[in-house]
Amino acid sequence: MRAGSQHTAVQLDLGTDPRTGILRRTQKALIARFGRIVRPPDKRRSPEWVLVHGVIGAQTKTAASNASTDGLLTEFGSWEAVAEVSEGELEDRLQRQSFPSVAAKRLKACLQTVIAECGGVDLRHLSNCDTEEAMAWLERLPGVARKNSAGVMNASTFDRKAMVIDGHHRRIMQRMGVVPAKADTAKTYDALMPILPTEWSAADMDEHHLLLKKLGQMFCRPRAAQCDGCPVRDNCQTGLA
Known part of the structure; x- marks a missing residue:
């Protein structure tokens, strides 16, 4: 050789x-x-949808969380409108979740924080960040930990390398x-x-x-x-x- x-x-x-x-x-x-x-690409949801799905999804089957997330958006029309709903009303609509009262509290706090920082429930600014920076920003939100931050980056339309x-x-x-x-x-x-x-x-x-x-x-x-x-x-x- x-x-x-x-x-x-x-x-x-x-x-x-x-x-x-x-x-x-x-x-x-x-x-x-x-x-x-x-x-499939057409099955990738928006980052905001994936965020909500993760916040309410603790110890809940994926299909149930899918239905709850879709149900909220269909009923109220926008995530900004969902943020205005009382915790009690959210809990009523999150009965599929394993911990509906916890899910309602976390979701309202998370959405309100995003609105306060971004002017609406809009995560487009994260597309300008590298993945690590974007995940760190997400993990500062109420109810968001590593699984959810990685999900927003990987499983949404962001389609980033995050496990x-x-x-x-x-x-x-x-x-x-x-x-x-x-x-x-x-x-x-x-x-x-x-x-x-x-x-x-x-x-x-x-x-x-x-x-x-x-x-x-x-x-x-x-x-x-x-x-x-x-x-x-x-x-x-x-x-x-």
């Missing part, structure tokens, strides 16, 4: 985190098992040994973002999250992980233990 060729091979290996390979293999295995889960991490995603990454045990959502995000495959697009990150969510629902359950038959067992510290 020529010296130049050897040098190139060594350079390619430098700085490669083995966990990046685990993530690539996990994505491939999950697609092979579950098929593609791709969010959305829910309870399923976090639990699986911990069990696989990719992130520290007991890492919370923000720490999981901070551990994952630097090791994601560089070739992954924002859509790939979205699909990765949705695939892991399905894995958590079907195999890697909170109390009783079903390791037999799990499509990523060969790359999991817990599954191989």
